[in-house]
Amino acid sequence: MSDPATTICLNLRIWRQATADAAGAFASYRLEQVSTDLSLLEALDRLNGQLIAAGERPVGFEHDCREGICGACGFLVNGQAHGPQAATTVCQLYLRQFADGDTLVLEPFRARAFPLLQDLSVDRSAFDRLLMAGGYCSVNTGSAPEANAILIGRDQATSAFDTATCIGCGACVASCPNASASLFVAAKLAHLGQLPQGQPERARRALAMQQRMAAEGFGSCSNHLECEAVCPKQISADWISWMRRESWR
Amino acid sequence: MSRTRLDPRLPEGPLASAWQRTREGLPLISPSNKRRLRVLVVGTGLAGSSAAATLAEQGYRVQVLTYHDSPRRAHSVAAQGGINAARNYAADGDSVERLFGDTVRGGDFRAREAGCHRLAEISGAIIDQCVAQGVPFAREYGGLLAQRNFGGALVSRTFYARGQTGQQLLYGAVQALLRQVEAARVELFTRREMLELITVDGVARGVICRHRLSGELETFLADAVVLATGGYSNVFHLSTNAVQSNASAIWRAHCRGALFANPCFTQIHPTCIPSGDGDQSKLTLMSESLRNDGRIWLPLQPGDRRDPNSIPEAERDYFLERQYPTYGNMVPRDVASRRARELCLAGHGVGPGGRSVYLDLAEAIARDGTGAIESRYGNLLEMYARISGEDPTTTPMRIYPAPHYTMGGLWVDYHLMSTIPGLFVLGEANFSEHGANRLGASALMQGLADGYFIAPATITAWLAGQPHPAVNADHPACREARAAAAARIAALLVPAGRGPVAAGAGRRPVEAYHRQLGQLMIEACGISRQGGQLRAALLELEALAQRCAEELRVSDHGTPNNPELEKALRLQDFLGLAELMLRDALAREESCGAHFREEHQSPEGEARRDDEHFAHIAAWEHRPGAEPVRHSEPLTYSAIQPSQRNYR
Numbered sequence: 014m015s016d017p018a019t020t021i022c023l024n025l026r027i028w029r030q031a032t033a034d035a036a037g038a039f040a041s042y043r044l045e046q047v048s049t050d051l052s053l054l055e056a057l058d059r060l061n062g063q064l065i066a067a068g069e070r071p072v073g074f075e076h077d078c079r080e081g082i083c084g085a086c087g088f089l090v091n092g093q094a095h096g097p098q099a100a101t102t103v104c105q106l107y108l109r110q111f112a113d114g115d116t117l118v119l120e121p122f123r124a125r126a127f128p129l130l131q132d133l134s135v136d137r138s139a140f141d142r143l144l145m146a147g148g149y150c151s152v153n154t155g156s157a158p159e160a161n162a163i164l165i166g167r168d169q170a171t172s173a174f175d176t177a178t179c180i181g182c183g184a185c186v187a188s189c190p191n192a193s194a195s196l197f198v199a200a201k202l203a204h205l206g207q208l209p210q211g212q213p214e215r216a217r218r219a220l221a222m223q224q225r226m227a228a229e230g231f232g233s234c235s236n237h238l239e240c241e242a243v244c245p246k247q248i249s250a251d252w253i254s255w256m257r258r259e260s261w262r
Numbered sequence: 263m264s265r266t267r268l269d270p271r272l273p274e275g276p277l278a279s280a281w282q283r284t285r286e287g288l289p290l291i292s293p294s295n296k297r298r299l300r301v302l303v304v305g306t307g308l309a310g311s312s313a314a315a316t317l318a319e320q321g322y323r324v325q326v327l328t329y330h331d332s333p334r335r336a337h338s339v340a341a342q343g344g345i346n347a348a349r350n351y352a353a354d355g356d357s358v359e360r361l362f363g364d365t366v367r368g369g370d371f372r373a374r375e376a377g378c379h380r381l382a383e384i385s386g387a388i389i390d391q392c393v394a395q396g397v398p399f400a401r402e403y404g405g406l407l408a409q410r411n412f413g414g415a416l417v418s419r420t421f422y423a424r425g426q427t428g429q430q431l432l433y434g435a436v437q438a439l440l441r442q443v444e445a446a447r448v449e450l451f452t453r454r455e456m457l458e459l460i461t462v463d464g465v466a467r468g469v470i471c472r473h474r475l476s477g478e479l480e481t482f483l484a485d486a487v488v489l490a491t492g493g494y495s496n497v498f499h500l501s502t503n504a505v506q507s508n509a510s511a512i513w514r515a516h517c518r519g520a521l522f523a524n525p526c527f528t529q530i531h532p533t534c535i536p537s538g539d540g541d542q543s544k545l546t547l548m549s550e551s552l553r554n555d556g557r558i559w560l561p562l563q564p565g566d567r568r569d570p571n572s573i574p575e576a577e578r579d580y581f582l583e584r585q586y587p588t589y590g591n592m593v594p595r596d597v598a599s600r601r602a603r604e605l606c607l608a609g610h611g612v613g614p615g616g617r618s619v620y621l622d623l624a625e626a627i628a629r630d631g632t633g634a635i636e637s638r639y640g641n642l643l644e645m646y647a648r649i650s651g652e653d654p655t656t657t658p659m660r661i662y663p664a665p666h667y668t669m670g671g672l673w674v675d676y677h678l679m680s681t682i683p684g685l686f687v688l689g690e691a692n693f694s695e696h697g698a699n700r701l702g703a704s705a706l707m708q709g710l711a712d713g714y715f716i717a718p719a720t721i722t723a724w725l726a727g728q729p730h731p732a733v734n735a736d737h738p739a740c741r742e743a744r745a746a747a748a749a750r751i752a753a754l755l756v757p758a759g760r761g762p763v764a765a766g767a768g769r770r771p772v773e774a775y776h777r778q779l780g781q782l783m784i785e786a787c788g789i790s791r792q793g794g795q796l797r798a799a800l801l802e803l804e805a806l807a808q809r810c811a812e813e814l815r816v817s818d819h820g821t822p823n824n825p826e827l828e829k830a831l832r833l834q835d836f837l838g839l840a841e842l843m844l845r846d847a848l849a850r851e852e853s854c855g856a857h858f859r860e861e862h863q864s865p866e867g868e869a870r871r872d873d874e875h876f877a878h879i880a881a882w883e884h885r886p887g888a889e890p891v892r893h894s895e896p897l898t899y900s901a902i903q904p905s906q907r908n909y910r
Contacts, residue, residue, distance in 0.1 A: 018539060018614070031821050048539040050651070055543050062771045068758055070819035071826065075331065077504040079544045080645070082429055083335045101648065109651050130475065131823065138452065141332050145444035149437035150396045154316040154714045157387070157394035161351065164405025174398035174423055177430060181334055210396045 020046040021113040025060065027072055028120040029132055037129075039118070049109040053096065053117075054079060054086060056108060073132040081105040081245060084180030087187070088133040089120045094184035094243040102182060102245045122187030126194070126230040137183045139229040143194060146225035147218035148201045150210050163209050170208075177204040178246040185240035191232030196240040198222045199256040200248050206259065219259035268521070268881060268895050271675040272376045277901055278358075281380040284676070285719050289726035296321035299725050302468060302484035304456050304511055306333030306439065308432055308706060309689025310490030312713030315438035318447040320718060322725075325482055326439065327454040327471060329506065333436045337492060337504040338709065341428025342549045344412055344420035345392075345706040347385035352409050356417040358382045363902055364415055365704065369669075369697020370855035370871060371904040372524070372879070374897060376676060377695040381704075384711040389421055391714055395434035399423050412551075412703045420703040425549060425641050431706055435713070454480065455828060456511040457747040459487070459518045459685070462739045465728075466685035469511075470740075470747045472831075477822040479744055481735040485728075486684050486721050489515060490713065493668035493690035495528065497836045497843065498788065499780020500537055501665035502547040506828075512672050512691050513835040520680040521881040521893065523673035523693035525839065526847035529700055529856045530789050531666035532598035535649050536618035545664035546649060548642055550702065553591045555626035555635060556659070558582050558598070560619050564609030570620055570658045581605060589909040596699060596789075596856045596869075597909060599663035603789045606662075613660045620658035627655060663789055667705060669696040669856065670846075673881040673895075677720035678712060681881075684728070686721055688712040693879065698855025754830050758817040768817035772829035775810055776836070782806065783840055787847050792860040796848040803844065807837045842882055842890060849892055852876045866910070873904050 023044045030037030042063075047056055054076050061071035077085040081102040088103060090096035096106045111117065119133060127135040165173075177200075185196040202219050205211030211218070227233075234253050241250035273280035291299070299322050303314040306328040318324045330336060348361035361382040366373060389407070393399065399421050400408040412420035423430040442448040451471075458470040460483070468483035494509035495501035516522045533553065535546045559578045566573065581601055583590045591598075602619045611617055627635050632655050636643060643654050650660065671693040672680050680687050689709040696704065733740070756768045786799030810833070816826045853862040853869035854876070862870045878894040885891060 031819075048541070050538045051541055052543075055539075055541050058543055058773065059541050062773070065771045065817065065826065066769050068769060068817060070758070070817075070821065073823070073825065077330070077335055077506050078337060078340050079505055080340060080546045082340050082426070083337070083504060084339075085330065085335050098648075105645075105648055107648065107651065131821070137331060141334075141440060141443075141450075144437060145440045149441045150394065151441060152391075152394040153319040154312070154391055154438075154718070155387075157390040160349070160386075160389045160393040161406050163393075165401055166405050167401045167403045170398050170401040173396075174400075174430070177396075177398050177423075177433065178426060180339075180429075181332065204398065205396050208396050208398065210394055 018048045018050055019109070020048050021108060021111065023047060023056065023108070023111065024114070024116040026116060026118045027132070029072070030129060031070070032131060033129055047108060049107065051108050052079065052104055053090065053106045053108065054104045073130070073134050075134050076104055079104045082180060084182040087122060087182045087184055089122065089187065091118050094122065094188045095245055100245055100247050122183055124186045124192035124231070126192060127183060127186060135183070137181070139231070140181050140183065140194070140197060142229060143198060143222055143225050144201065147214065147221040148205070150205060151214060165208060173204050173207040176200045176207070176248060176252060179248055180246060182245060184243045184245065186231065188239040188243045189232065190237055190239070191235055193234050194226050194231040195234040195253045195256065196244065196248060196250060198226050199252040202256055202259055203252045215259070216262045219256065219262065223256070223260065268681070268893055269675065270374065270895055271677055272374065273676065277375060277379045280376055281383055288719055288723040291722055291726050293321050297323065299323065299730070300325065300484040301486045301488060301721060302327070302482050303488040303490060304469060305336065305490035305492065305691070306330070306436065307336035307338035307490060307492055307689060308428070308435055308709035309713040310336070310488070311432065311435035311439045312710050313488055313490060313688055313717045314448055315435060315442050316714055316718045317721065318442035320722070324442070324448045325451065325484065326448055327451050327456065327469070327482065329453065329455045329474065331452055333439060333450065334433065336432060337507050338432045338706070339429045340504065341706055342425045342547065343551065344410065344422035344427045344703040345388065345431065346412070346419050346701070346703045347389045347421055347707065348382050348419060349386050349389065351407060352418040354417045356419050360417065361385060361419065365695060365701060366697070366902050367905070368699055368701040369695070370699055370907070371697065371873065371877065371899065372527070372854055372897065373695050373697030375899055375901055380716070381695050381708060381711050384715050385707050388707060388710045388714065392431055392434050395438060397423065397430050397434045415701070428706060431710065435710070456491070457514065457750070457831065458743040459515045460740055460743045461518055461682060462733050462737060465683045467733050468740065470743045472747070474828065475823050477824065479747055481740050481744060483733055483735065483740070485725055485730045486686060488686045488688060488717065488721070489672070489691050490688040491691045493671065494836070494839055495665040495668055497779070497840050498665040498784045499776050500542065500545050500784070502531060502534060502545050505544050508832040508835065509839050510832050510835045512687070513839050515672060515680065515682065515685060517838070517884050518682065519884070520682045520685060521673040521883055522670070522842060523879050523881045524670040524698070524846065525843045525882065526787065526850060526857055527669035527698050527855065528665060529595065529667040529669060530599045530663045532595050532602065532663045533621065533661045534664035535646060536613055536660055536662035538614045546645065547664070547666060548646060548661060550595070552621060552639060552642065555638070556591065556621040556623050557625055558591050558602070558619055558621050560605050560610040560612065570612070579610070586909050593909045596858065599789045600858060602663060618660040618662040621661045622658040623654060624658070665784070665788070667700055669693065669698065669700055673879070677723065678717050679720065679724065684724060686717055688717055698857055750831065750834070751827065754814070754816050754827060755818045756815045758819045767813065767815035770813070772814065772816070772826055772833055775806070775814055776829070776833050778806060779833070779836060779840060783843070787843055790858050790860055791847045793848060796844050800841065800844050803837070803841055810834070810837060845890065846880055846882065850876060850880065869907070871906065877904070
């Protein structure tokens with residue numbers, strides 16, 4: 014009944030590090046006859062099944078929605094954040110992207126502001142602290158004016174939406190030689206700064222979030238644009254230039 | 263049990279002003295006293311984040327727990343379609359009364375009128391609040407908010423942000439929450455998984471959590487506890503939920519005395535990308551807006567394995583159009599799902615295992631052009647191509663129904679308080695206003711209505727009316743709850759590589775057991791249910807639970823974190839809940855909404871509701887070591903009279 018699925022064998026070299034303080038090293042594994050209809054995370058599930066059966070500790074990695082929207086997953090695949098496919102989180106990276114016998118090197122995002130937790134997992138709570146510095150409109154519940162009281166042009170709303178789609182995965186930081194969070198911060202400033210609701214706090218927000226970025230140990234932007242190349246939501250690095258101008262407001 | 267325990271505290275008098283009258287009658291608390299009162303919120307989805315932010319704005323000391331690394335990851339983020347609001351901006355005759363009526367009818371007369379009416383009343387204020395937060399809703403060229411038609415409603419009342427409405431609403435609520443964290447009015451505790459509810463003298467006073475990194479058990483105490491921990495579709499293993507979504511918080515509260523309402527009311531979404539490989543970990547929803555342009559069909563001949571494009575028109579069965587000439591491919595979710603399942607079981611299904619049907623865009627593409635269809639469904643088609651490896655503009659898409667949303671949940675009264683005083687339950691976690699079937703684009707509305715507007719008012723009333731004796735972590739109730747959690751963990755762990763219970767204990771992934779549970783549940787308690795099968799499933803489940811008790815162990819590798827342990831703890835709770843679902847499905851001898859009992863259908867195969875015997879909410883009481891007890895809360899209708907659905 015079932016259609017024959019294509020299967021391949023994969024060699025995996027995975028960064029293994031039991032705890033934040035322990036020494037880490039690459040370990041090699043082999044997956045036999047794995048269906049190309051599986052995502053890379055499902056292949057890791059299968060590898061973990063093998064490790065559990067062998068009495069070994071499974072590989073730690075972050076994940077949840079597995080449809081590319083929660084932003085929990087993310088690691089480097091052969092040196093690229095979220096792997097070779099454009100506009101894709103690693104949970105949506107399917108094995109049909111790879112050939113039989115390929116070797117995949119999986120390693121965690123590395124940045125001072127993202128301390129390593131275990132194997133492929135890092136702590137990205139610094140992103141929440143960047144938002145805490147000003148990534149919001151200060152309106153309490155119940156005090157909002159009528160929704161259509163302020164008109165917002167369609168193009169303006171669309172542009173704000175495009176920057177608001179950032180899922181906070183951290184690929185931009187991991188791919189930046191300076192481990193800068195400029196694209197993350199610029200996206201939030203641009204989301205709110207393009208809307209009338211974000212105007213009252215616009216200048217203060219731009220300053221506060223950029224200061225917080227430095228305080229959290231993220232670097233500065235030097236226009237490598239790797240962030241834009243790996244962003245699963247394809248947020249443009251032009252917004253970083255836009256952010257620069259915000260500082261002069 | 264006394265009847266008073268199931269008092270829904272419904273308002274008296276006319277429906278239209280009931281919520282306003284209730285709110286105005288609720289007591290208030292002075293700002294200086296609010297600062298001394300603590301509220302604990304578990305979960306940071308739409309309901310949890312919005313409630314926590316609002317309670318903090320009002321001056322309470324709020325603590326927030328989430329199992330994620332960040333509140334932004336909660337699964338509300340994945341909601342695609344939109345959020346309903348009765349604003350009549352489209353000037354197509356919508357009103358609070360119409361949204362109210364649609365909600366009651368959509369729920370197939372198994373929800374409370376007062377709750378549905380309140381939801382419709384509040385809906386407009388939710389849009390105001392979200393716009394003020396900077397949620398980038400879709401706009402018309404003139405700058406006004408855009409609305410679209412959704413889920414068979416006759417009016418356009420669904421507000422949306424492309425196919426990412428849940429994401430944008432969640433970020434609005436999370437940003438409001440983080441603003442309060444920065445102001446030190448909220449303490450945010452991430453990577454905490456709730457394992458037990460703490461009750462002191464029958465009143466909810468806190469929870470026991472396990473820190474997912476350190477592995478330590480922690481005690482959190484408060485004057486009111488809010489659970490906003492989402493639904494339980496993952497009892498089916500494969501669902502559209504995030505893979506870590508779980509029922510542990512509500513199940514543990516249930517085991518501590520909170521009644522569980524209508525557990526068998528679970529919604530199956532007809533348009534999902536079907537399962538293929540045995541290692542697949544989840545199912546992905548494709549917005550049902552695709553049914554506007556896609557024609558659903560199967561080969562007329564069972565077992566026809568030809569390439570779909572080579573099957574001639576005369577050998578295709580457009581079964582929804584054939585069976586429902588009026589609504590065609592746009593019949594409600596449960597009807598579409600059921601018809602697809604029947605034909606797949608009869609051997610007409612396509613794809614791996616014969617478990618999918620075609621959704622064909624060819625006619626729409628011939629009519630409007632590939633460009634128009636791509637711009638209409640752009641991100642959906644891309645997502646489908648990425649997951650399936652096929653181009654939906656040249657090959658018919660394969661879809662199949664998947665568990666998606668659970669209408670059942672912890673029983674709450676009109677104040678959203680469970681049968682445990684001081685325990686409030688919000689969003690999908692409660693059994694709420696969707697009755698036996700939820701309307702499209704109403705989940706986001708309910709989560710935010712609960713969190714922004716209802717709970718902050720009713721929790722204030724609860725806190726104003728109660729003395730709150732001080733409790734600390736050494737209180738016997740806290741020690742007992744903590745010991746219970748510790749015992750469950752200890753019973754699961756075995757040293758890595760060895761096993762005292764059975765040879766190789768801890769050597770089988772928890773996932774394998776969960777997959778088994780899921781198969782059992784989707785077959786017996788999914789799209790279609792039948793008495794004999796439900797009884798057989800109860801026996802099978804008992805055997806599986808027994809096997810899990812004997813075999814299910816997790817290796818302790820000496821690291822403080824242990825994802826397998828988390829899975830095992832969640833699975834134990836799913837096993838308990840699965841039994842309750844089967845019992846509830848068995849006891850409800852009628853077909854209503856998403857609950858279809860094969861014994862109760864018309865000769866044409868349509869659902870047959872039994873208002874005489876089942877116009878009530880079933881609320882189950884947990885009894886340790888004994889069968890649960892089914893209580894009922896009668897439903898009465900004054901504004902809308904129960905009627906039968908007809909889509910033919």
